[in-house]
Structures are given as structure tokens and as C-alpha cells.
Amino acid sequence: MEQDQTPSEKQGHPPAQAILHEVRTAENSAAHLLPKLQSMKESNYHLTLLDVGAGSGTISVSFAKLIPNGHVTGVDLNPNILPRARAVAEMAGVKNIEFQQGNVYKLPFADETFDVTFCHQVLIHIGTPWDALREMLRVTKRGGIVAAREGDYESECVWPELPELCKFHKLMAGLMSAGGGTPTAGRQLLSWALKVGVERSQITLSYSTSSYHTPSDKKICSQGLCDQLRGGSLREKALKFGLGTENDLEEMAKAWEEWAKRDDASLAMLHGEILVQK
Amino acid sequence: MEQDQTPSEKQGHPPAQAILHEVRTAENSAAHLLPKLQSMKESNYHLTLLDVGAGSGTISVSFAKLIPNGHVTGVDLNPNILPRARAVAEMAGVKNIEFQQGNVYKLPFADETFDVTFCHQVLIHIGTPWDALREMLRVTKRGGIVAAREGDYESECVWPELPELCKFHKLMAGLMSAGGGTPTAGRQLLSWALKVGVERSQITLSYSTSSYHTPSDKKICSQGLCDQLRGGSLREKALKFGLGTENDLEEMAKAWEEWAKRDDASLAMLHGEILVQK
Structure with missing residues (x-):
């Protein structure tokens, strides 16, 4: 698929829609896993961790820093x-990391390869998330951990409630569903783990939040969403599925620009989190 | 209003609808305030804290434990x-506390009385929450803190999505609105503080979650809601406002009982939180 790359991607620059994802770290997106990771590190100096759906790699890189003697x-x-993921690792001076192409339904690894298998905002986008969890369990060692964190898009709170932001919310939920995903992934995560035969007692469930409300947060968020609405894959899919006109998308982008300027603005969402003890 | 008390309330026993509230502590319901409280305590040994809408007093009592030399x-x-609040304090062996009747719109205290003024799930229920915030600011000393945490009911995530639980969600939102409250309080908290003239730079906004998913959590939650549906003030108001029939309420109670038995069940909600530096 090399021919699909833009010149900027070839140089390891982030595509427009990735900017918003690059604020993600293990600390803000995998906090539920970190105490367990710390205790595992104490008994196993050379932990191996798989980050599924790593994207720009910012979460993977922060995991690598947390397990400097692991991989x-x-x-x-x-x-x-x-x-871009390799460039992020290089800029951070992180060596104990590698990135490769892989499908969550058919991970290119032998059974019981990793101590920890993690994903963030992956299961929300796919048709049979329980099959992905089964595959993540397969490549995880006995005694290891499968961890997932998925947003619950229907819990999203935006203020002020500008009409175009409400339309944007519907657009995003529509796109997720059109792509076979589940906008209410966060609340269903536990049920998906149970569906593949994991005992309830092996699963720790928690909920956390992501939010944007400081001036810099709002700028990153607005810019990321505007880029997607004006030129990213979101725009392409919205037009393809007939979920909005070019004019609708431009109105939404303008509303996000207005939102970012307002003192009373915030955006928040619930995330479901599971730790599965294999 | 003594004549409205039930015999059990006279003995300091919780009314049915209070049971669900009594799992609340400063740790789980005011976590955003605790680091600030700790730093204030270091420079002021005798902090005074006002808990507005204290209910059964479990949050107030845990605040009192955190500032043993304060009040x-x-x-x-x-x-x-x-x-009931006094009984909760007595059972906990906490002495540096008192409870009294008071209206958040007209607090029975002089200007600049307290170092910290706090409320939890109060502003969501009232008609002009910004007036309550103005009053809380009035009784707070210069250099002190006003802190609030309010749920955003529209962010609530329940699983499994039994039809009667969806009806219950609508009933609760309807009751809140019928009583003059704001189901989307959490996302509006910041705007309310700005509305009374506080500068954005004086306000720290955050979001957190509350959730029920362990067997004991689910039992407490289901029992508390069933009690309210079968005999509490929720039932009374639902029937009064025509928001449900007796049969509807019984079906909702049965659904909560079924929910509590299911391994895949959870209930979660976003809360908005502000700290205002006076």
C-alpha cells in the first residue's frame, strides 16, 4: 500500500487526522494498566508488551519508557x-521498540508471545470486537494481562451546545456505525470479554474520562477536528456515506473554531477499561 | 417539619433513598479538591469547611477526618x-463537625466565614445554580476555595440496555427537569461559575466518573433504586408529575434487580468538577 502514502507521510510527518491522537500517552490513556505493569516489572525485568492499533505510536513509546529493560x-x-510511529520513537530516543503492520483479527505472532497485550480505541471501530479480544488473549502468555480502553461515544458531553456540534456528534456516531463499529463500546467492553469465555473474576472493570478544556487542549482538539472535516479521511467517509454535505462539514469546522475560543467550552467522554488476567 | 419524619428517621436511621448516597466519601466524591485541601492544611492548621447539601453527612464526616484540627x-x-448525619458522625467518632438546616440560596453564615465551601450533586437539582455558586462564594474567605462536583446525567452509560432501564433514565431526567434542575449540570458547571463573574483563570475544571459494577456496588445501587421506585420520594414525584404509572415503576424496579444479578452489568456517569480560587 506504499502508493497510498502522501509525501509528508513518507517523511514520517503525521497525517492531519493523527495530530489529535498524538497527545495520547500511557499515562493519560492506559492509567488503569500502570499499577499492574509496575508490579509485573518488579518480578520480571524483561517484560514484553504488544500495543495493538498503535497509530502514531505515542502510547507505545511511553510504555517503552516505563519498561526500559523490556520491549x-x-x-x-x-x-x-x-x-510516523518510528519517527516518534526516534525523537523520544527510545530504542526498545519496534513497529510493524498487523491486523487485530490475525496478529502476526505465535501463541503466548507477550506478557501484556494492550489496545486503545480499537475495538470501538471494528465489527466483531470479541474476536479481537480472543486474538489478543491468544498472543498473551499465561499469567499475563490483556488490557483495553475504549471510549463510549454516546457519553460525550460538549459545551456550549452549538447546533453544529450536535450535528457533528451524530455524524461521528453515524460514521462509526457505518464502518461496523460500536459507539457504545465503553459500556460493552466487559460483555465482550465475557463473550469469549473469560471468567468475570479474571476481569477488572473501571471507567475513566478524557477531556479538553484548557486553551492548548481546545486548540489541539479544534485543529485536529477541523483538519479531519476539511481534508481528512473523516471528510471522505462522511461524503461517501452521504452523512453530510461539503457545506455541513464546513459549518461543523467553523463551530469547532468558535468552540475553541470560548472560555466556557469543554468536551468530555467516558471510557470503559478492562484488565483481563490470563 | 418534625411531623414529616418517619419513626426510623427520628432514630437517625437512613430513609430508603439515602442508602445509595451513603457510599459517598470525600475520597470518591471530592477527589479533585483533596490535593488543594492538603496544601491549604499545611499553611493553616485550623481550616474551616462548609459542605452544602450534606445529606446523610458521609462526605462531610470524611472531610472532618482529613482536617482533624479543622472544623x-x-x-x-x-x-x-x-x-442521620449526626448519627453517621457519632458512629465514626468524629467530633469536629456540626450539622444544621440551611438553604444554598441563603446560607445562614456571615460573609467570608469558611476556608473551603463544597457541594456535591446540589446544583444539578436547583433552578438557578449560578445563584447558589454566588452564595457559596459569599461565605468563603478571600484566598479560599469554592469546590463543586455535579453529575452529567445525560452521559450515563448503563449495560445491559434493558428497555425498562432506558425508561428509568428518561424518568430521572424528566423528574430533574420537572423539579427545575439541569440533567446536563456536569458540562455546564464552568459556565455557571463564569456567569457570576469569576475569571476563567481562577477556575480549575476537571471531569471524573462514578460507577457501579462489583457485586456489592450493584447490590447497593439496585437496592437503593428499587427502594426509591417502590416507596421513596422518587415514586411519589413520578406519580405526581405523571411521568410513570405504578406498573411502570414496578417494571423498572424488577429490571434493576435483574441488572444487579448479571455479570456483564455496569452503570457509569461523568461528573464535572470545579475548583474556584476566591
């Missing part, structure tokens, strides 16, 4: 994002 | 709950 593998379905 | 005052509009 992190990041996989993503989209090979075009891999140069 | 906590809990006020509630409903005088019938005060004996």
Missing part, C-alpha cells in the same frame, strides 16, 4: 502510519 | 436528614 511491539493495520 | 459544617435543606 514494546506496536502494530497497526495501516502501514502508512508506521514511519 | 466541618454540614448544611442541608431537609431538616429530617440531620439526625
